[in-house]
Amino acid sequence: MSAFTKVLLLGFLLHSDQCDKFKATLPQNIKALQGSCVTIPCSFLIEKTHKENLNSKCKAVWKDINDNTLLDPKQETGDLTQKNCTTTFHEISPQHNQKYFFRLDCNNALQFTFKESGVIIQVKAAPPILKLTPPTVSVSEGESVSVQCSAPVPCLSLPPTLTWSPVLGHIQETLQEQQDKTYVKVSTLTFTASHLHHKNNITCSAVYSHAVQASVHMTSFVTYRPTNTRVTVSPSGPVTEHTNVSLTCSSDANPAVQHYHWYKADGGTHTLMGNSAVLHMKASRETTVIYCEAENELGTENSTVTHLEIHYPPRNTTVSLPAGPVTEHSHIMLNCSSDANPSVFYWYKADGGTHTQIGNSSVLNMKASRETVIFCEAQNHLGTDRSGVIKLDVQFPPQIVSLSSKCSGDSAQISCVCETEGNPFPLIHWSFPGVSPNTSISSEPLSDNALRSVLTVIKPQWRDSVTLVCHSTNSLGSDTHSFDVPVFEQETISKGDTMTVVFISLRVVSLLVFPCAFLVMIRSVNRHHNHRHHHHRATDMVVMEQLPVSNEMQTANSDEDFENAEN
Numbered sequence: 001m002s003a004f005t006k007v008l009l010l011g012f013l014l015h016s017d018q019c020d021k022f023k024a025t026l027p028q029n030i031k032a033l034q035g036s037c038v039t040i041p042c043s044f045l046i047e048k049t050h051k052e053n054l055n056s057k058c059k060a061v062w063k064d065i066n067d068n069t070l071l072d073p074k075q076e077t078g079d080l081t082q083k084n085c086t087t088t089f090h091e092i093s094p095q096h097n098q099k100y101f102f103r104l105d106c107n108n109a110l111q112f113t114f115k116e117s118g119v120i121i122q123v124k125a126a127p128p129i130l131k132l133t134p135p136t137v138s139v140s141e142g143e144s145v146s147v148q149c150s151a152p153v154p155c156l157s158l159p160p161t162l163t164w165s166p167v168l169g170h171i172q173e174t175l176q177e178q179q180d181k182t183y184v185k186v187s188t189l190t191f192t193a194s195h196l197h198h199k200n201n202i203t204c205s206a207v208y209s210h211a212v213q214a215s216v217h218m219t220s221f222v223t224y225r226p227t228n229t230r231v232t233v234s235p236s237g238p239v240t241e242h243t244n245v246s247l248t249c250s251s252d253a254n255p256a257v258q259h260y261h262w263y264k265a266d267g268g269t270h271t272l273m274g275n276s277a278v279l280h281m282k283a284s285r286e287t288t289v290i291y292c293e294a295e296n297e298l299g300t301e302n303s304t305v306t307h308l309e310i311h312y313p314p315r316n317t318t319v320s321l322p323a324g325p326v327t328e329h330s331h332i333m334l335n336c337s338s339d340a341n342p343s344v345f346y347w348y349k350a351d352g353g354t355h356t357q358i359g360n361s362s363v364l365n366m367k368a369s370r371e372t373v374i375f376c377e378a379q380n381h382l383g384t385d386r387s388g389v390i391k392l393d394v395q396f397p398p399q400i401v402s403l404s405s406k407c408s409g410d411s412a413q414i415s416c417v418c419e420t421e422g423n424p425f426p427l428i429h430w431s432f433p434g435v436s437p438n439t440s441i442s443s444e445p446l447s448d449n450a451l452r453s454v455l456t457v458i459k460p461q462w463r464d465s466v467t468l469v470c471h472s473t474n475s476l477g478s479d480t481h482s483f484d485v486p487v488f489e490q491e492t493i494s495k496g497d498t499m500t501v502v503f504i505s506l507r508v509v510s511l512l513v514f515p516c517a518f519l520v521m522i523r524s525v526n527r528h529h530n531h532r533h534h535h536h537r538a539t540d541m542v543v544m545e546q547l548p549v550s551n552e553m554q555t556a557n558s559d560e561d562f563e564n565a566e567n
């Protein structure tokens with residue numbers, strides 16, 4: 001039991017016994033801050049006989065050991081009539097560093113110095129020591145933590161200002177009376193522990209008068225499950241397919257992460273790939289979406305997904321064409337695609353051996369032309385790949401090539417050649433205003449879109465010059481070409497002179513063959529109507545009839561492919 005407690009206990013006993021002795025209760029010593037003020041808690045008892053003398057005129061005087069009075073014009077004293085001798089002195093200086101006794105001076109018979117109990121004022125230049133309770137924090141994340149900072153209050157009228165750094169949560173301040181009646185200011189900081197508070201330096205500071213500052217700090221320890229889980233990729237940035245790449249999973253955790261798991265999330269499924277902090281793998285375009293999971297005894301956390309950008313050279317470069325044939329001169333759009341990352345695209349026109357660049361993006365807008373032979377090329381820093389050469393199915397109405405279309409021959413035989421181009425594949429019809437008994441037509445395809453038809457007249461027997469007409473037709477239109485064939489005099493055939501054939505009795509012969517020709521014509525008309533559905537042999541197609549107009553012969557190729565192309 002401390003001396004002070006004994007005094008208190010004694011005071012209590014005396015008081016309860018209605019003991020009428022002079023007794024002052026005050027701390028044995030009190031710390032004061034130099035330049036500041038100090039409050040001496042004090043209470044007293046007096047003899048009963050002096051009860052009437054204790055009045056408002058009484059004064060509190062403080063004497064040192066040499067009976068000198070502590071003089072302070074701003075001295076504040078409690079209500080003496082309530083036996084409260086608590087006194088505050090200002091501007092404490094080192095000379096106040098001594099023992100003082102309370103003297104009650106009521107300007108009457110009641111004048112008493114309480115020599116039994118004095119207080120030693122300990123004047124300090126340094127601020128008082130602050131106390132943190134508890135001295136350290138060791139909690140799990142999520143728990144509520146309360147830390148108290150206690151600062152002595154030497155002077156009640158100038159209590160210190162307490163601040164926390166950082167301000168982690170809610171702060172509550174109280175003034176607490178100690179057993180020795182002095183006060184401490186208590187600031188309680190309450191917060192919910194988070195991983196962010198781990199190893200925090202929590203500081204409590206007290207500012208006393210004259211900006212004298214005291215502080216105390218501690219470090220908090222918080223255990224928490226993995227947080228801030230993240231993936232770093234080496235090398236960073238895009239990686240070339242099939243090269244080595246390392247992924248590192250890191251996470252903040254206390255205690256440290258115990259297990260790592262790697263998952264790939266391509267295609268919606270999550271596949272385990274590894275169980276160590278660092279994942280070594282070969283870059284693959286099948287593995288681009290990756291995340292890791294970190295685990296300690298308190299829990300797990302997944303990183304956000306990391307998207308690997310995999311670079312690979314162009315392959316499978318293809319051109320997507322409009323569905324079906326296109327009409328010449330119409331606007332068309334072609335797309336080039338390639339398995340490539342990254343990719344830039346170029347388009348080339350293939351003109352024989354030379355290639356002319358005609359575009360530099362994946363989409364090519366152009367006018368359809370029958371000569372269009374193009375390809376596209378995908379490029380990146382890893383390589384180049386070309387599509388196949390593309391020939392568009394460009395449709396155009398028939399055109400007869402006049403340069404190649406002509407007649408030649410003599411009185412024995414005349415051959416007229418009609419060459420035409422068209423897509424869909426054209427049909428050739430011949431017409432002329434007379435008929436020869438010996439006429440044959442043969443046709444041969446020159447290319448996918450070109451046809452040559454040869455009309456041969458054996459021993460032409462017309463009297464006037466005639467006009468043979470070649471008609472080329474397809475679903476988009478038609479073209480015609482007229483051949484003016486002169487009369488060849490049979491008797492005056494001269495070698496080297498083409499077209500010198502005399503025909504004499506064409507009409508007679510025509511009349512002779514007319515019934516036959518008429519039948520053939522009817523067949524021909526039927527075929528003409530059905531020519532899209534039937535296969536005809538060129539040799540079946542000879543048509544002769546006498547009508548001045550509409551003498552027609554159809555010709556088509558016997559080749560199956562041509563027939564298909566026509567349809």
Ligand SMILES: *[C@@H]1O[C@H](CO)[C@@H](O)[C@H](O)[C@H]1NC(C)=O
Binds near residue numbers: 086
């Ligand atoms: C005594 O007086 C002081 C100063 O006026 C005051 O702060 C304190 O509360 C009083 N004590 C009691 C017990 O009334």
Ligand SMILES: *[C@@H]1O[C@H](CO)[C@@H](O)[C@H](O)[C@H]1NC(C)=O
Binds near residue numbers: 202203
């Ligand atoms: C904590 O803060 C105090 C006051 O700011 C400083 O003196 C001390 O060095 C700090 N301690 C650590 C571990 O940072």
Ligand SMILES: *[C@@H]1O[C@H](CO)[C@@H](O)[C@H](O)[C@H]1NC(C)=O
Binds near residue numbers: 244280
């Ligand atoms: C890639 O990794 C494999 C094994 O993981 C190793 O053998 C090889 O040397 C590495 N290649 C390079 C270029 O580092």
Ligand SMILES: *[C@@H]1O[C@H](CO)[C@@H](O)[C@H](O)[C@H]1NC(C)=O
Binds near residue numbers: 263270300301
């Ligand atoms: C992390 O990912 C794994 C695998 O997909 C999954 O099983 C687990 O639930 C995830 N954890 C969290 C915390 O989301």
Ligand SMILES: *[C@@H]1O[C@H](CO)[C@@H](O)[C@H](O)[C@H]1NC(C)=O
Binds near residue numbers: 316339
């Ligand atoms: C090209 O495409 C084909 C068919 O889609 C595929 O089988 C092949 O693997 C592809 N080649 C490359 C290199 O991507």
Ligand SMILES: *[C@@H]1O[C@H](CO)[C@@H](O)[C@H](O)[C@H]1NC(C)=O
Binds near residue numbers: 320323335363
């Ligand atoms: C080409 O791509 C565009 C969009 O990029 C699309 O609208 C168009 O239909 C594609 N054309 C072909 C022929 O694939």
Ligand SMILES: *[C@@H]1O[C@H](CO)[C@@H](O)[C@H](O)[C@H]1NC(C)=O
Binds near residue numbers: 359360
């Ligand atoms: C692509 O072609 C356009 C027009 O032909 C041209 O203006 C542009 O500069 C070209 N861009 C590149 C990247 O070659």
Ligand SMILES: *[C@@H]1O[C@H](CO)[C@@H](O)[C@H](O)[C@H]1NC(C)=O
Binds near residue numbers: 437438458459
């Ligand atoms: C038709 O020509 C053939 C041979 O080219 C000949 O044998 C035949 O007599 C001719 N017919 C007529 C009616 O002139």
